[in-house]
Amino acid sequence: xxxxxxxxxxxxxxxxxxxxxxxxxxxxxxxxxxxxxxxxxxxxxxxxxxxxxxxxxxxxxxxxxxxxxxxxxxxxxxxxxxxxxxxxxxxxxxxxxxxxxxxxxxxxxxxxxxxxxxxxxxxxxxxxxxxxxxxxxxxxxxxxxxxxxxxxxxxxxxxxxxxxxxxxxxxxxxxxxxxxxxxxxxxxxxxxxxxxxxxxxxxxxxxxxxxxxxxxxxxxxxxxxxxxxxxxxxxxxxxxxxxxxxxxxxxxxxxxxxxxxxxxxxxxxxxxxxxxxxxxxxxxxxxxx
Numbered sequence: 510x511x512x513x514x515x516x517x518x519x520x521x522x523x524x525x526x527x528x529x530x531x532x533x534x535x536x537x538x539x540x541x542x543x544x545x546x547x548x549x550x551x552x553x554x555x556x557x558x559x560x561x562x563x564x565x566x567x568x569x570x571x572x573x574x575x576x577x578x579x580x581x582x583x584x585x586x587x588x589x590x591x592x593x594x595x596x597x598x599x600x601x602x603x604x605x606x607x608x609x610x611x612x613x614x615x616x617x618x619x620x621x622x623x624x625x626x627x628x629x630x631x632x633x634x635x636x637x638x639x640x641x642x643x644x645x646x647x648x649x650x651x652x653x654x655x656x657x658x659x660x661x662x663x664x665x666x667x668x669x670x671x672x673x674x675x676x677x678x679x680x681x682x683x684x685x686x687x688x689x690x691x692x693x694x695x696x697x698x699x700x701x702x703x704x705x706x707x708x709x710x711x712x713x714x715x716x717x718x719x720x721x722x723x724x725x726x727x728x729x730x731x732x733x734x735x736x737x738x739x740x741x742x743x744x745x746x747x748x749x750x751x752x753x754x755x756x757x758x759x760x761x762x763x764x765x766x767x768x769x770x771x772x773x774x775x776x777x778x779x780x781x782x783x784x785x786x787x788x789x790x791x792x793x794x795x796x797x798x
Contacts, residue, residue, distance in 0.1 A: 530574070530618075531582035533590060535604055537794055538678075538718075538755060541612035542595070542604075543650070544586050548574060548631065549620025556621065556654050557694040560722055560763040563619050574625065580634055583614070587642045613648035613676070614639060623657035629666040636673040649675040652718070656697050658705035667709060677715040678755070679706050684736025691724070703740060710749035717741070718755045721779055723769040734779055738786035745787070754787070756780040757794035770796025 529550060536543040550573070552563055590611045595601050614635055616622040625631065632649070639647055649670050657663045667677065681702065683689035689699040709715055719737070721729050744751060756779050758771040771779075773795045780791040 528582045528586070530579040531586050533586060533595060533601070535601065535608060536612065536615075537760075538757075538792075539612040539615075539648075539650070541608050541610040542590055542601075543613050543615045544583065544590065544611065545618060546579070546583065546614060546616050546622075546631075546635065547618030548616060548622040548625040548628070549618050550574060552619045553624075554620035555624060555656055555695060555697060557764075559692055559694065559724070559765045560720060560759050560768045562761045562763060564764070576627075576631070576634075579631075580638065583635060584638055584641075587611075587614075587638065587644065591642065591644070611644070611647055613650040615650040615652055617650075617652040621654050621656060622651065623653055623660075623663045623666070627662075629662045629669065632666045632669045636669055639673065646674065649673050650678065651675065652678045653680065654693070655679040655681070655702050655705045655709065656695075658709045659701075667713075671713055677709060677713070678718045679709065679715055680719075681706060681717050681740065682719040682721060682737070684733050684738070684740050688729070688733050688736075703743070707744045707747045707749045710744060710751060711747070714750040714752040716753045716755060717751055718757075719783075720757055720759070721771055721776070722759050722763075723771060725767050726769070728771055728775055729779070734782055735786070738783055741783070741787045741789060745789075751787075751789050754780075754783055754789050754791045755794065756783060756791050758796045760794070760796050 530547050532545045532547065534543050534545060589595050593609070596604060596609060616632070622628065636649060639649065651670060658667070669675070670677070683692060683699065686699040706715070741751060741754070756776055758776055759768060760770070776793050776795055780793045783789065784791045
């Protein structure tokens with residue numbers, strides 16, 4: 510298996526051949542092929558994270574979501590991956606045999622997917638396509654900043670995910686309001702994120718994705734990591750089910766030059782503190798070599 514620094518894992522281009530909305534990647538966190546579904550081709554997001562690799566300063570090539578084309582691309586890519594034809598492509602020809610599997614259909618892309626007004630209908634149509642291809646075990650994955658979980662349509666979409674081997678990866682990588690705004694650069698209150706994650710995790714187990722980094726050469730403080738653990742414990746105390754915390758760092762070119770990866774030992778140290786303070790399993794992923 511290639512290590513986490515391999516170009517196989519660090520190339521997460523949102524474009525593939527002529528596709529506008531659906532793109533395959535070899536995902537280090539999914540341990541296999543993930544089909545990304547980009548619901549934000551306009552690159553609009555309600556976060557402006559300092560570590561994001563999306564260049565929001567340049568104009569997007571595609572401004573609108575074409576639902577019929579998206580589903581046609583997804584249909585085609587499901588067949589392309591499951592048939593094994595993808596491994597004849599030079600980009601994927603060196604994928605090891607143990608990773609030659611379709612792990613998930615992932616709603617991710619160039620912005621927050623749950624901001625799309627008909628998100629529930631997109632999820633439903635994708636679930637139907639998954640069934641048509643006989644992919645019962647293939648996951649439906651939502652990679653999200655949890656800002657919209659309070660909306661009825663988003664809650665409906667989460668229910669559809671639950672019924673179709675869905676999994677939620679919700680972003681939480683701060684313990685304090687100050688650090689949250691430093692990283693996410695958003696007007697959305699930190700408490701809204703905490704409340705939404707609690708709400709969603711009271712109904713089904715979710716995974717927390719937590720990226721930590723150096724900012725202006727400084728790693729997150731011990732106090733910030735302990736506060737982060739407190740927030741996780743608050744969610745647990747409210748009945749939230751957190752099955753895993755992904756602790757990772759910057760692996761691709763970030764938006765801001767003052768952001769850099771943590772050393773592997775620092776990632777391990779944070780994961781050890783989180784596991785010890787919360788008793789929640791952790792998984793670690795390191796930065797580029």
